[in-house]
Amino acid sequence: MAQLGKDSFSAGGALMPVFEAVELLFARVPCVEGVETVGVADAEGRILAQALEAPIDLPGFDNSAVDGYAVRFHDLSPDAETILSVEGRVAAGHAPGPAPAAGKAVRIFTGAAMPEGMDTVFMQEDCRVLDDGSVGLPPGLEQGANRRLRGEDIAKGEAALARGRLLRPEDLGLAAALGVDRLQVRRRLKAAIFSTGDEIVSPGEPLRQAAVYDANRFVLHGLLRRQGVDVTDLGILIDDPDKIGQALRDAARTHDLVLTSGGVSTGEEDHVKAAIAQNGSMVFWRLAIKPGRPVAMGVIEGAPFVGLPGNPVAVFVTFIYVVRPLIAALSGAVHEPAPLLPVRSGFAYKKKKGRREYVRVSLWRDASGEMVAEKYPVEGAAVLTSLTRTHGFVELPEDATSVAPGDKVAYIDYGLIR
Numbered sequence: 190m191a192q193l194g195k196d197s198f199s200a201g202g203a204l205m206p207v208f209e210a211v212e213l214l215f216a217r218v219p220c221v222e223g224v225e226t227v228g229v230a231d232a233e234g235r236i237l238a239q240a241l242e243a244p245i246d247l248p249g250f251d252n253s254a255v256d257g258y259a260v261r262f263h264d265l266s267p268d269a270e271t272i273l274s275v276e277g278r279v280a281a282g283h284a285p286g287p288a289p290a291a292g293k294a295v296r297i298f299t300g301a302a303m304p305e306g307m308d309t310v311f312m313q314e315d316c317r318v319l320d321d322g323s324v325g326l327p328p329g330l331e332q333g334a335n336r337r338l339r340g341e342d343i344a345k346g347e348a349a350l351a352r353g354r355l356l357r358p359e360d361l362g363l364a365a366a367l368g369v370d371r372l373q374v375r376r377r378l379k380a381a382i383f384s385t386g387d388e389i390v391s392p393g394e395p396l397r398q399a400a401v402y403d404a405n406r407f408v409l410h411g412l413l414r415r416q417g418v419d420v421t422d423l424g425i426l427i428d429d430p431d432k433i434g435q436a437l438r439d440a441a442r443t444h445d446l447v448l449t450s451g452g453v454s455t456g457e458e459d460h461v462k463a464a465i466a467q468n469g470s471m472v473f474w475r476l477a478i479k480p481g482r483p484v485a486m487g488v489i490e491g492a493p494f495v496g497l498p499g500n501p502v503a504v505f506v507t508f509i510y511v512v513r514p515l516i517a518a519l520s521g522a523v524h525e526p527a528p529l530l531p532v533r534s535g536f537a538y539k540k541k542k543g544r545r546e547y548v549r550v551s552l553w554r555d556a557s558g559e560m561v562a563e564k565y566p567v568e569g570a571a572v573l574t575s576l577t578r579t580h581g582f583v584e585l586p587e588d589a590t591s592v593a594p595g596d597k598v599a600y601i602d603y604g605l606i607r
Contacts, residue, residue, distance in 0.1 A: 204477040206587060207545050210486075211514045211524070213472070218493060220521035221445050223376035229364050232356045234417040235374035236522045241350040243367050246340035251303040252281075254335045258316055258324050259297040259307040262332040271326045272319070279304060294324050303336060310335035343367075353523040375520050378416075381440035382409045383423035385433060385451045385461055386499065391425060404501045404573060405450035412508050416516050418446075434464040441469075441490035445519055448512065451499035461485065461496045469494065477544035477587065480570035481507035486515075493519070500570035506547050506582075509606055527606045529584060529599040536564040538592040540585055547582040549575045550600070562600055576603075 224238040253259060258275070265271045273294040279285045281300035288305035289295055295304050303310075309332055317325035343349055349367060350360055356374070364372060389403045390396055403425060413420045423440060426433050426449075440447045449461055465471055469489035476484050481503035485496035495512055497504045509527070517524040532552065540546050550562040562583050565575045581602040585592065592598060 204475050204482070204544065205473045206477050207510050210473060210476055210511060214515050214518045215524065218515065218518040221376070221378060221519050224373055225376055226371050226373050229361050229370055229372060232361055232364075232372045232374055233358055235356050235372075235377075236417075236520045237350055237352055237354045237356055237360075237372060238375050238521065239373040240348060240352040241364060241367075241369065241372065243343045243345050243347050243349045244369065245367060246345045247342040247363075247366055248337055248339060251339050252337050253279075253297045253299060253301050253303060253310045254337050255310055255312045256298050257311045257313040257335065258294040258326065259304055259310050260294050260326065261291065261307055262309045264292050265309075265326060265330070266328060268328055270317075270328065272323055273326065274321075274323045277304065294326070308333055308336060351523070353521050355522055355525070375522075378418045378445045378516060378519055379421065379443070380413050380418045380446040380448060381421045381423055381444040382406055382413070382448045382450075383426055383436065383440075385426045385428065385449055387428050389425045389451070405497070405499070405504045408501055408504050409448055409450065409497075409508065412505070412512075413448075413516075416513065418516060430464055430467070433461060434468045437464055437489050437494060438468055441492035441494065444492060446515070447489065447492060447494045448497060449494075450497045450504050465489065465494060465496065476507070476511070478507065478510065479540075479544055479546045481510075482544075484511055486511070498570070501573050502549070502570040502575060505576060513606075527601045529601060530560075531597050532560045532562045532583075532600040534583070534592050534594055534596045534598045535561040536592065537594055538564065538585070540590060540592075542590050543587055545587050546585040547601075548585065549579045550581060550583050551579045552581070552600070560600075562598060579603075 227235065259279070260273060264273065273292060275296055276289045276293040277286055278296040279301040280298050283301070285295070285302050285304040295307060297310060309330060311326050311330060312335065315327055319325060349363060350356070354360065356372070384403045384406050388400050390400045392402050396402065406422060410420050410422060421444065423436065426436055437447060451461070465485055465487035469487050472486040472488065473484070475482050480500065481498050483498050484507050487494045493515060495515065497507050514524050538548060549565045551565070552560050552562055555561050565579050567575055569575070581600055583598045583600055585598070
């Protein structure tokens with residue numbers, strides 16, 4: 190477990206900008222201990238614990254990029270078709286024979302090793318095969334065309350994959366192509382989650398009068414699993430500060446991270462914030478973000494704790510912009526912010542200066558082919574369909590105060606958030 194001291198952070202009373210919160214996390218949160226070796230096929234979604242250097246050149250030899258004819262460039266006529274007799278044939282996976290004589294072509298196939306001394310390959314569809322088996326080669330091809338050089342992808346000893354990289358399928362392919370069958374990765378984080386509130390009921394149970402079904406734990410469970418985190422679901426806690434405090438302490442002793450939803454605002458029945466203060470220390474409480482201002486981060490039993498808001502859209506947003514960077518810091522990962530794509534606004538909107546806002550939008554393509562973002566008509570942070578019926582967010586920075594139709598805005602696709 191990552192052990193944080195109660196004085197690892199200092200919390201101010203003012204709203205903290207999101208970027209400051211993220212910088213604070215990476216400056217103060219240590220990476221959890223624990224490294225394991227896994228097969229390449231099982232490494233997708235894991236964090237690389239040790240940089241991988243290429244043990245071999247890739248490719249390991251000069252080879253042909255196409256099916257065609259290998260030649261020596263200096264045997265070619267610069268202005269007219271060149272006729273060469275064909276001597277030999279090289280297929281992929283077979284060593285080429287002795288170097289052919291000058292003025293000869295070799296039949297070659299994609300991936301096959303280049304015969305010694307030959308440096309250029311003509312695509313077969315550009316060539317003319319004569320009745321006697323010789324081949325006509327058109328003028329104009331550059332020297333080295335259609336030849337892959339040894340080590341042009343990556344050279345032996347070069348950095349192939351950086352420490353802290355979130356491993357994707359293409360990374361596994363590169364490791365395998367280098368002959369690496371096992372990788373050292375960080376162990377999976379262990380997170381405990383629970384919801385709070387007398388009004389919350391688990392799906393499948395009878396719905397009491399004035400109660401609502403709990404969606405937040407399931408949003409959190411899915412988001413954590415997407416991050417490669419092992420999740421312990423501790424269910425729902427009633428609004429009892431002693432029980433909440435005990436649950437926080439118990440979960441923190443056996444997990445790397447504890448997440449709750451609800452109970453972090455200023456109401457008389459919001460007990461999570463008080464439980465942090467009584468059982469640990471507060472890092473920050475309120476962020477300059479909408480939706481999701483009441484976000485409480487603290488340290489309990491040496492483990493980081495984040496109390497997320499009670500509304501599911503706010504849970505979704507604050508997880509992405511607070512918990513996701515925290516997971517990266519705990520995992521020793523390189524944090525990769527969600528990419529911002531420029532689109533045109535199809536809506537008008539006003540906001541307060543000094544906070545970052547995320548507006549749920551759908552995209553459509555106008556007659557000119559430009560992508561336009563249209564705001565979901567219902568803005569409430571409790572409206573789950575505003576997530577299921579939209580494609581992503583428009584991010585409005587702290588200094589913005591309004592958006593007009595036609596303005597360029599920054600769009601974040603839900604599918605690109607990992």
